[in-house]
Amino acid sequence: xxxxxxxxxxxxxxxxxxxxxxxxxxxxxxxxxxxxxxxxxxxxxxxxxxxxxxxxxxxxxxxxxxxxxxxxxxxxxxxxx
Numbered sequence: 001x002x003x004x005x006x007x008x009x010x011x012x013x014x015x016x017x018x019x020x021x022x023x024x025x026x027x028x029x030x031x032x033x034x035x036x037x038x039x040x041x042x043x044x045x046x047x048x049x050x051x052x053x054x055x056x057x058x059x060x061x062x063x064x065x066x067x068x069x070x071x072x073x074x075x076x077x078x079x080x081x
Contacts, residue, residue, distance in 0.1 A: 015039035023069045032056050041077070044070040 012034050019030040022041060036055045038044050044052070044067065053063035 012039065019044075022073050023066060025066060025069075029056060029066075041070045041073050045074055 015034050016027060016030040019025065019033055019039070019041075020027050023030070023044075032055060033039070033044065033052075038047055038052075038055070047055075047067075049060055049063040049067045052058075052067055053060045056063065056066075
C-alpha cells in the first residue's frame with residue numbers, strides 16, 4: 001500500500017533527523033543506523049558499541065562516543081520527566 005510505504009519512509013526520515021540532531025552526527029551516519037533498525041536513542045542503547053562499529057564501519061572508539069552520547073541524552077530525558 002502506497003500510503004503505508006509513505007508513512008514508513010516518513011518515520012525513517014524523522015528518525016534520521018532526530019538521531020543526527022540529538023547525537024550531533026551527520027545524516028549519513030544516522031541513515032546507516034536507521035537502515036540497521038536503530039531508529040531511536042533507546043534503540044541505540046540496546047546495541048553494543050562493537051556492533052555499532054560494524055554497522056557504521058568505524059572504529060570501536062568512535063562507536064563508543066556515539067553510544068555514550070545516546071546514554072547522556074537518555075539520562076537527560078529521564079531526569080526531565
